[in-house]
Amino acid sequence: MSRETLTTIVSRVITDQDYREQFFADPDSALAGYELSESEEQLLRRLNADAFDELTMDLEVRQSKSGFLGNISLIGGKDAVDVKTILDLLTNKYGGLGS
Numbered sequence: 001m002s003r004e005t006l007t008t009i010v011s012r013v014i015t016d017q018d019y020r021e022q023f024f025a026d027p028d029s030a031l032a033g034y035e036l037s038e039s040e041e042q043l044l045r046r047l048n049a050d051a052f053d054e055l056t057m058d059l060e061v062r063q064s065k066s067g068f069l070g071n072i073s074l075i076g077g078k079d080a081v082d083v084k085t086i087l088d089l090l091t092n093k094y095g096g097l098g099s
Helices: 003-015 017-025 027-031 038-046 049-065 083-094
Strands: none
Touching (some): 003 038, 027 038
8 A cells, every 4th residue: 555645646636726626527537647556546536525625624623633733734844744644534434445
């Protein structure tokens, strides 16, 4: 499983409006070039725009509870959300990644 790849895709859908539109209009094109397992790709394809909005809110709540201030950064830096947090939210809320 490529945790970094999943995080990259999720962060792009959340933060890049053009990519977000592409992801929902043409997921084949949006996911092309990324190395994903079948279960990872299925997980991402099951997520709709509302799920990404909920994920953003869940991440904001987790950050505020952990004492971080400011905007969420999925890329890196002081307020970055770790990969494990994103994957835990995705798998617990929207289904496991399988093996």
